[in-house]
Amino acid sequence: xxxxxQTSLFFPxxxxxxSTLCEDGTTSLxxxxxxxxxxxxxxxxxAMLLCCRNSSNTAQNILRNGxxxxxxxxxxxxxxxxxxxxxxxxxxxSDKMPRCNFRLEKSQIEEQTGEKRPMVLTDxxxxxxxxxxxxxxxADADQPGQLSGYEGPYHDFNGITSKFGAHFILRxxxxxxxxxxxxxxxxxxRACDFPPLPVDYGYRDSKNFWYHKKRRMRAxxxxxxxxxxxxxxxxxxxxxxxxxxTDDALQTILGVPRVFLxxxxxxxxxxxxxxxxxxxxxxxxxxxxxxxxxxxxxK
Ligand SMILES: Cc1cc2nc3c(=O)[nH]c(=O)nc-3n(C[C@H](O)[C@H](O)[C@H](O)COP(=O)(O)O)c2cc1C
Numbered sequence: 001x002x003x004x005x006q007t008s009l010f011f012p013x014x015x016x017x018x019s020t021l022c023e024d025g026t027t028s029l030x031x032x033x034x035x036x037x038x039x040x041x042x043x044x045x046x047a048m049l050l051c052c053r054n055s056s057n058t059a060q061n062i063l064r065n066g067x068x069x070x071x072x073x074x075x076x077x078x079x080x081x082x083x084x085x086x087x088x089x090x091x092x093x094s095d096k097m098p099r100c101n102f103r104l105e106k107s108q109i110e111e112q113t114g115e116k117r118p119m120v121l122t123d124x125x126x127x128x129x130x131x132x133x134x135x136x137x138x139a140d141a142d143q144p145g146q147l148s149g150y151e152g153p154y155h156d157f158n159g160i161t162s163k164f165g166a167h168f169i170l171r172x173x174x175x176x177x178x179x180x181x182x183x184x185x186x187x188x189x190r191a192c193d194f195p196p197l198p199v200d201y202g203y204r205d206s207k208n209f210w211y212h213k214k215r216r217m218r219a220x221x222x223x224x225x226x227x228x229x230x231x232x233x234x235x236x237x238x239x240x241x242x243x244x245x246t247d248d249a250l251q252t253i254l255g256v257p258r259v260f261l262x263x264x265x266x267x268x269x270x271x272x273x274x275x276x277x278x279x280x281x282x283x284x285x286x287x288x289x290x291x292x293x294x295x296x297x298x299k
Contacts, residue, residue, distance in 0.1 A: 020061035
C-alpha cells in the first residue's frame with residue numbers, strides 16, 4: 001500500500017519542524033519525519049534527504065528559494081501537539097502561523113552574511129540549516145506553482161519525483177545545538193546526556209499521530225578486535241617503498257579494523273612525505289592523529 005512505512009510497518013522516525021522562507025520573506029513551519037542523513041562521508045559536503053508532498057508549503061518554498069532549517073523538537077506533549085497542529089494539508093502559512101506557539105529566532109547565517117534565511121526554532125534541541133542541491137539529478141528546472149500535481153517526466157531521487165511527491169537532497173550548511181548537548185558530544189556522552197527526542201511512528205488508522213518519549217539509554221560495548229603486530233607490520237611494509245614504521249608506531253593502530261588499515265597507512269605515508277620523514281615513530285603517529293582531529297574539528 002502507498003505510504004507502506006506507516007500502513008504496513010512499525011517504522012521509528014524522528015520528528016522535525018522544517019522552517020522555510022515564503023515569497024513575502026516570512027517563515028513557515030511544517031512537521032516532517034521522512035528526513036535522514038544522505039551524504040555522510042567521502043563527498044565535498046554532508047547532506048540530508050527529505051521526502052515530502054510536492055504541493056506542501058515546505059516543498060514549494062524549497063523549490064522557490066532552496067533554503068530550509070530542520071528543527072528537532074523535544075518529546076514533550078506540548079511540543080508534539082504543536083507539531084501536529086501544523087500538519088493539516090492545504091493550510092497556508094497565513095492560516096497556521098498566527099496560531100503557532102513555537103518561538104522563532106533569526107538564523108545565525110543570516111546574521112553573519114546578510115543572506116535571507118528561514119528563522120529557526122528557539123527551543124529546538126538541535127537544528128540543521130540547509131540548502132537544496134538543485135543541480136543533482138538535473139532538478140534545476142523544477143519550479144514551484146503547480147499545486148494540483150506535476151506531470152512527468154520525473155526525477156529519480158531529487159526534485160519532483162512523482163505527480164504528488166518530491167525528494168530534496170539538502171546540503172548541511174550549519175548545525176546549531178543547545179550547549180549542554182554539544183558539550184556532551186565534545187566531552188563524550190553518558191546515558192544521561194542524550195537529549196529527549198521523540199520517536200515518531202506516523203499517522204495511523206486515519207486518526208492519530210503516534211510517538212513515544214525518550215527512554216533510558218543503554219550502551220552496548222563494541223569489543224575491539226586487536227590485530228597482531230605481525231599482521232599490521234605485513235601491511236605497513238608494503239604501504240610504501242621508502243617510508244617505514246617502527247613497532248611502537250604500529251602498536252598505536254592495532255585496533256584499526258582490517259578494512260580501514262590501507263587508508264590509515266596511506267594517510268601516514270603522505271604525511272611522512274610532506275614532512276621528509278622516512279621512519280614513522282609513535283610520536284609521529286601522535287602528530288598525525290592530532291592533525292586529523294584538528295582537521296575534523298575545523299570542518
Ligand atoms: C509528525 C509528523 C510527521 C510528518 N512527516 C511527513 C513527511 O515526512 N513527509 C510528508 O510529506 N508529510 C509529513 N507530514 C505531513 C505534513 O506535515 C503535512 O503535509 C503538512 O501539511 C505539511 O505542512 P506544509 O504544507 O506547511 O509544509 C507529517 C506530519 C506530522 C504531524
